[in-house]
Amino acid sequence: MDFLLSGQLLFAALVLGSVYAVIALGLNLVYGTMRLLNIAHGEIVMVGAYAAFWGFSLLGLSPLVALPVVGVLTGAIGLFLYGTLFRAQLAANKPVAQLEASSLLLFFGVSIVMQNLASLAFTATPRAYQHLDTVYQIGGVAMTGNRIATLVVSVAILVAVLLFLNRSIYGLAVKALIQHRDAARVVGINVDRVQTVSILAGFGIAGIAGALVSMAEQISPFMGFPFTIASFVVIIMGGLGNIVGGIMAGFLLAFIEIYAVALTSANFRSILIYGIFVGILVLRPQGLLGKARRS
Amino acid sequence: MIRAHGLPLAAILAGAAALMVFGLGSGSYWTIVALNLAMWIALTQSWSLFSGMTGYISLGHVVAYGIGAYVVAFSFKIVPLWLSIPLAGVAAGLFALMVALPVLRVRGPYFVILTFGLAELVKYILLNVETGLGKSSRLLFGAPKPDTLLWIMVGLAAAATVALYAVHRSRFGRGLDAIREDETAAETIGIPVVRLKVLAYAASAVIPGMVGGVMALRSTYFEVLQVFNPTISFTIVTIAIIGGAGDARGPILGALFLVGLSEVLQNASPQIYLILLGLCLIGCVLFLPTGLVGLLHRKGGAR
Amino acid sequence: MTLLAINALCKNFGGLKALSDVSFAVERGSIHGLMGANGAGKTTLFSIIAGNTKPTSGRVFFDGDPIQGRRPDTICRLGIARTFQIVRPFPGLSVRRNVETAILYGRQEHVGTADAEREADRILAEIGLADAADKPASTLTLSGRKRLEVARALGTGPKLLMLDEVMAGLTPTEVTEMMQTIRRVKEANDLTVLIIEHVVSALSDLSDRITVLHHGVKIAEGTAREIAENKDVQSAYFGEDDDAGSDDDV
Numbered sequence: 002m003d004f005l006l007s008g009q010l011l012f013a014a015l016v017l018g019s020v021y022a023v024i025a026l027g028l029n030l031v032y033g034t035m036r037l038l039n040i041a042h043g044e045i046v047m048v049g050a051y052a053a054f055w056g057f058s059l060l061g062l063s064p065l066v067a068l069p070v071v072g073v074l075t076g077a078i079g080l081f082l083y084g085t086l087f088r089a090q091l092a093a094n095k096p097v098a099q100l101e102a103s104s105l106l107l108f109f110g111v112s113i114v115m116q117n118l119a120s121l122a123f124t125a126t127p128r129a130y131q132h133l134d135t136v137y138q139i140g141g142v143a144m145t146g147n148r149i150a151t152l153v154v155s156v157a158i159l160v161a162v163l164l165f166l167n168r169s170i171y172g173l174a175v176k177a178l179i180q181h182r183d184a185a186r187v188v189g190i191n192v193d194r195v196q197t198v199s200i201l202a203g204f205g206i207a208g209i210a211g212a213l214v215s216m217a218e219q220i221s222p223f224m225g226f227p228f229t230i231a232s233f234v235v236i237i238m239g240g241l242g243n244i245v246g247g248i249m250a251g252f253l254l255a256f257i258e259i260y261a262v263a264l265t266s267a268n269f270r271s272i273l274i275y276g277i278f279v280g281i282l283v284l285r286p287q288g289l290l291g292k293a294r295r296s
Numbered sequence: 297m298i299r300a301h302g303l304p305l306a307a308i309l310a311g312a313a314a315l316m317v318f319g320l321g322s323g324s325y326w327t328i329v330a331l332n333l334a335m336w337i338a339l340t341q342s343w344s345l346f347s348g349m350t351g352y353i354s355l356g357h358v359v360a361y362g363i364g365a366y367v368v369a370f371s372f373k374i375v376p377l378w379l380s381i382p383l384a385g386v387a388a389g390l391f392a393l394m395v396a397l398p399v400l401r402v403r404g405p406y407f408v409i410l411t412f413g414l415a416e417l418v419k420y421i422l423l424n425v426e427t428g429l430g431k432s433s434r435l436l437f438g439a440p441k442p443d444t445l446l447w448i449m450v451g452l453a454a455a456a457t458v459a460l461y462a463v464h465r466s467r468f469g470r471g472l473d474a475i476r477e478d479e480t481a482a483e484t485i486g487i488p489v490v491r492l493k494v495l496a497y498a499a500s501a502v503i504p505g506m507v508g509g510v511m512a513l514r515s516t517y518f519e520v521l522q523v524f525n526p527t528i529s530f531t532i533v534t535i536a537i538i539g540g541a542g543d544a545r546g547p548i549l550g551a552l553f554l555v556g557l558s559e560v561l562q563n564a565s566p567q568i569y570l571i572l573l574g575l576c577l578i579g580c581v582l583f584l585p586t587g588l589v590g591l592l593h594r595k596g597g598a599r
Numbered sequence: 600m601t602l603l604a605i606n607a608l609c610k611n612f613g614g615l616k617a618l619s620d621v622s623f624a625v626e627r628g629s630i631h632g633l634m635g636a637n638g639a640g641k642t643t644l645f646s647i648i649a650g651n652t653k654p655t656s657g658r659v660f661f662d663g664d665p666i667q668g669r670r671p672d673t674i675c676r677l678g679i680a681r682t683f684q685i686v687r688p689f690p691g692l693s694v695r696r697n698v699e700t701a702i703l704y705g706r707q708e709h710v711g712t713a714d715a716e717r718e719a720d721r722i723l724a725e726i727g728l729a730d731a732a733d734k735p736a737s738t739l740t741l742s743g744r745k746r747l748e749v750a751r752a753l754g755t756g757p758k759l760l761m762l763d764e765v766m767a768g769l770t771p772t773e774v775t776e777m778m779q780t781i782r783r784v785k786e787a788n789d790l791t792v793l794i795i796e797h798v799v800s801a802l803s804d805l806s807d808r809i810t811v812l813h814h815g816v817k818i819a820e821g822t823a824r825e826i827a828e829n830k831d832v833q834s835a836y837f838g839e840d841d842d843a844g845s846d847d848d849v
Contacts, residue, residue, distance in 0.1 A: 038405050086582065101405040102353060106537060106581045109530065113574035117567040230416075233409055268424055275417035282410040283398045467703050467712060474700045477689035484649060484683075485755050486675035486705035 008142035014259040015252070016148045019155030022251030023210045024228055025235035026162060026244065030203040031079075033179035033242035035196055036097050037087060037104040041112035042232055043225025045075050045204050048115065049211025050220040051123060057130050064132060064212045065150060075208025079200040082111060091196065112225070119222035127221040134217075147216035154213055158206055159248055166244060171198050179242050234278045312337065312548050313450075327442045331514065333555045334449040338507050339528070340535045340547035341456035345463055346500035347533075348541030350493060351476035352400070356411030357504060357532050359418050360388035362524035364505030366422060369434045369518035377440065381448065381509045388505025389498045391418075396494040412526065419524035426520055439513040448510050456503045461544040463496075472496055534573060538580050540587020549588040601660075602627040602791045603648070603679075603759055608657030608667075610643055610815075617643045618815045621657070625759070625808075630785065630792040632806030634799070634826070636835075639812040641795045642684055645761050648793075649681040650674040661759070675705050680757035682748035684764045684795070690737035694728055694747055695719050697736050698754040705755020719754065725784060726750040727776070742773045746780070753784060760785070762794045766801055774801055781805065803827070811835075 028042045052071045053064040064071075086107050090100060133146035166172035174195045177185045186192050214220075235254050239246030257277065262270050312333065339357065347354045364384035371380045395414065402410050426432065439445075463469040471492045474482040483489045512518045531554070539550020554573070561569035580587055603625040610618040618640045625631040633641045646652035648659055650671035659667040666674055689697050698719040702710055710718065723729045726746050731739060736747055745765045752760055762781070766774045778801055785792050796802040802809065803823035811819040811826060813835040819826055826832055 038409075086578070098404050102408070103581050105353075105405060105408055106533070107578055109533075110574040110577035110581070113530075113577070114571050117570040117574070121565075121567040121571070230413075237406075237409075268427065271420040272417065272424065275413050275420060278413040279410060279417050282402055282406055282413065465712075470696070470700045470703055470712075473692060473696075474689055474704075477691055478687050480651065481683070481687040481689065482700075483671040484651065484675060484681060485701040485751060486672045487700070488670075488672045488704075 008140055010259055010263055012142050012144055012148070014256045016152045016155075017259060018252035018255030019152050019159070020210055020214060020251075021231055021235055021255050022248045023155045023158050023206055025232040025239070025247050025251050026159065027203040027205075027207040027210070028232045029236045029239070029242060029244055029247045030175070030199045032236065033244070034175055034199040035087065035091060035104075036100050036182075037108070038101050039108045039203075040105060040229055040233075041108040041115060041225075042207055043227065043229030044112050044115040044119075045078065045207040045225070046211035046214065046228045047119060047220070047222060047225040048078065049075050049208030050215035050224065051119065051211075052208065053212035053215045054128060054130060054220055057132060064216055065154070068154070068209050068212055071212045072205035072209045075211075076201040076205035078208075079204025080197065083197065083200045086111075088193070088196075092193070112229075116222050116225070123222060125222055127219040127224075129219045130215075132216050145217065151213040151217065155210070158209065162202065162206070163244075163248075165202075171195065175199055176244075179244070230278075231274065234274060234281075237278070237281055312453075312552060324442060327446055329555060329559055331442060331446045331449055332558075333551055334446065334453040335507055335511060336531070336535055336551035336554060337453040337548055338449065338456045339504050339532050340539070340551060341453070341460045341544065342500045342503040342507075343532045343536060344500075344541045344544075344547055345456075345460050346496045348460075348536060348546075349463065349469060349472035349476060350496060352403070352493070352497075353408045353533065354411040354500075355408050355529050355533060356413070356415030356526075357500075358524055358526060358528040359411075359415035360392065360501035360504035361508035361511070361528055362415070362419065362422070362520070363388045363391055364508030365512035365518060365523040366508075366520075367505070368509035369436060369512045372434070372436050373438075377513070381506050384509035385502040385506040388508070389502040392501035393494065393498040396497045397490075400490070400493045400497060412529065415524065415526065415529060419520060422524070423520040433517055433519040435517045436513060437516070439516050442514060445510050445514050449507070452503055452506055452510070457544050457548070459499075459503070460547075464543060468492065468495075534577050536587075538576055538587055540589030542586055542589055545592070546587050546589040553588065600627040601625065602662065603793065604660040605644070605648075606658040606660065608644070608647065608659065609655045610640070610647060610652065611655045616815050618647075618654075618812075621812065621815070621817045623810045623817060623820055625791060625793055627791050628789070629807040630781075630794060630805050632802045632809040632823075633793065633795045633812065634802060634809055634832075635812035638814070640815040641812055642763060643815075644812070645681055645763055645793075645795065648674075648761065649679060672704070675755050675757075676707050678707075678756070678758035679761065680705065680752035680755045680759070681761040682745075682752050682763050682765055684767070686741075686744045686748050688736040688739070688744055688747045688751070690735065692736060693733055694736050694739065694750075695723065695732040697747060698722055698750050701751045701754030702756070705757075707756075722750050722753050725787065726753070726780060742769050742777075745769065745777070749780070749784070753788065757790065759791045759793060762792065762796075764795055764797060766796055766798050774798060778805060 024042070024046060027045070028039055031037050031039050049071050052074055053067055056062040056067040056070070057064055087104065090103065133150055135146045137144050137146065137149070166176055174185070174190045175198065177188070177190060178192065178195050182192070231254065235250045236247045238254065239248070239250035254277070258270060258273065261273050339361070343354065343357050346352065364387065367384040367387045368380050371383070375383065399407070399410060399414065463472070471482070471487045474485070474487055475489055475492060479489055508523060512523060515522070535550035535554050536547060538553055539548065540546030557572060558569055561572065584590055601624045605621055605623050608618055608621045609616070621640070621644065633644070635641050643652060647654045647667065650669055650673070653668050657667065658665050661677060661679060666677065689700070692700070695716065699715045702715040702718050703712070720729065720732065723732050726749055728743065728746050728750055731743060736744070739747060749762065749765060766777050769777060781792065782805070784790065794802065794805065806823060809821065809823055809826045810817060811832050818831045818835055819829045821829070
């Protein structure tokens with residue numbers, strides 16, 4: 002029991018929670034503004050992880066230094082997908098249900114393509130590198146440098162995005178778009194430009210999260226899928242399109258996961274995640290923390 | 297719609313049947329190819345019976361397949377196969393029936409990811425059950441030869457095709473069509489929406505359950521992670537999209553395409569095969585919403 | 600002879616009282632009009648009668664039996680058909696198939712698919728849509744879609760036909776045609792009609808009796824002439840205009 006109360010689990014939950022929150026935030030921005038269900042989101046995380054890995058292995062670049070570059074890279078992938086697959090559909094103002102269904106299938110195709118391109122280019126063998134892995138003892142809790150960095154950077158990103166959404170003119174436009182697409186258009190928001198910003202931000206921070214994850218965990222072409230699932234669980238818990246709810250849910254999921262696994266065994270992790278997932282969808286599809294969704 | 301295109305349907309059926317009969321008569325390579333083809337046809341026709349008809353896209357159809365495989369593997373050498381394979385279908389159907397009410401209350405994208413999550417949940421629960429029983433995998437010694445299994449699989453593919461064809465023409469099918477178009481309007485004109493959805497959902501699980509059972513015998517061992525592989529669900533949806541879920545020919549065309557592509561490429565480079573498959577899926581969603589079957593009758597028009 | 604009796608019906612949406620204590624009766628074989636500004640609760644009333652919405656309290660009797668709270672498909676088969684204010688045909692199905700489906704499912708007796716097709720063509724001819732039978736419903740004009748709503752409702756073989764603003768948005772000529780159609784199908788099929796309409800002249804012209812709702816409360820009932828002279832109706836309906844900009848009723 003002492004173990005449960007120790008800071009060690011708390012720290013692990015905070016690190017995992019901050020990563021979940023950042024990744025899910027990216028997914029939420031893309032879904033909220035465009036109603037695109039990006040099930041290739043985890044693959045973006047994977048690309049970010051590989052970019053950091055190669056930057057470190059080939060150029061000796063610290064992932065922390067490379068973060069902006071990684072963000073721009075995955076943001077550019079997002080722009081490319083937006084321009085080729087979704088822009089025309091969004092401009093045609095199709096019914097939301099149709100958009101959601103076709104985006105799910107399109108992103109599914111994208112996810113297969115990206116996984117296998119990565120596997121072709123980098124082989125399927127998992128890789129890892131060592132960076133900032135010095136262990137610090139703080140208040141009796143052992144923390145590696147890279148996990149501390151992950152926590153700090155993730156929280157900084159969350160704060161920055163929240164500030165951006167609440168202060169900048171684009172951020173306000175993003176929020177308007179999340180709340181009401183048609184009305185946003187009517188009040189003179191340049192919807193296409195705001196969507197571009199959301200895609201850049203959503204894909205960019207997913208890539209950055211991947212770079213952070215790569216410091217402490219093995220990476221492989223197929224690492225993205227669990228992140229896709231976790232981030233869907235998170236944004237559904239928080240209420241689809243609800244930004245603050247999603248961030249809270251990211252931490253909530255991580256705490257449930259870390260503590261439940263500590264209490265039982267790692268075997269139950271997946272049952273737990275999917276159990277929560279199915280339970281919420283069946284009982285409260287509008288999310289634990291969210292308001293009822295507009296029809 | 298099917299009536300007007302009886303000839304192409306017959307031609308496609310004949311082509312697929314010829315390939316399968318060829319598989320029966322010849323060496324093991326073609327037997328396996330034909331078995332795969334029949335399997336995907338059976339699975340995708342069954343999927344279409346629910347998802348194609350109602351528009352509720354299921355991304356978790358593997359759950360029926362996995363439960364069926366589990367039933368056959370669990371009862372192997374205890375219950376004779378002529379009984380355990382139908383039982384696999386019954387078990388899958390009953391499971392679907394059991395979860396149908398809560399699951400079918402959920403709509404749109406929520407439904408899609410829910411079906412996926414449900415299949416994964418069942419997978420991990422069974423995985424823990426099996427681990428608890430001390431069985432990380434089960435070997436099925438003395439399973440029938442692929443030739444025999446191919447006969448069964450061809451039967452299942454034919455049954456699934458006939459079932460979809462019959463549903464399309466029936467009153468039941470008309471009701472499902474209406475549900476896909478507008479559920480509220482459907483119930484207002486007297487369609488018992490919930491009952492029809494539940495029935496279609498359960499019916500669409502039966503044949504995949506049996507297919508799963510046969511495939512467990514085919515691979516001669518059973519492992520939870522293998523038979524509940526979500527790739528199977530994804531592949532079914534991909535076949536349906538590429539082939540077109542509008543009528544019974546689509547899944548056959550889609551399965552022919554997929555098996556053909558996989559035979560040409562899978563061994564040479566599984567990655568390139570999957571990349572091409574992904575690109576085909578994207579291409580079909582963007583440019584060919586009615587799938588390959590849409591190319592057969594470009595006239596358009598309503599059903 | 601009363602076909603439909605509404606008895607002390609209430610419906611609350613959260614804190615909003617969409618209907619409070621509404622009672623009235625619809626005579627068999629009559630055309631009964633429902634009048635009221637936006638938000639008066641007319642469509643909510645339709646939804647409750649048809650089973651799409653459950654009432655908070657109160658009862659609905661059809662042919663003497665209580666039907667409130669039953670499922671829409673059950674109510675439909677008992678003989679109540681409704682149209683939707685915002686039309687909802689099955690867009691991807693042909694016009695004929697739209698009506699056929701209603702015939703297959705909406706009636707108490709079993710109809711074979713071949714018979715249903717023939718019956719659908721008869722109804723489409725009656726309603727003036729025969730030429731469009733093979734077109735997808737999505738290609739119809741607004742007037743066509745409103746007609747299809749009526750045709751599909753007729754397909755279910757109703758005793759009571761509930762029409763929700765089937766003339767809204769139509770040109771004057773189309774309104775006249777629609778009124779003739781309503782009278783014709785009512786006589787031909789021995790129907791009782793409950794009709795919501797914003798086109799007041801058309802409503803007065805058609806209806807044997809009119810019930811007026813205002814903010815969910817029944818404020819008047821009578822013949823068209825009585826309603827026109829009613830002081831409460833004048834002040835509520837024509838006088839103050841406080842809710843002119845409010846949302847459409849649910």
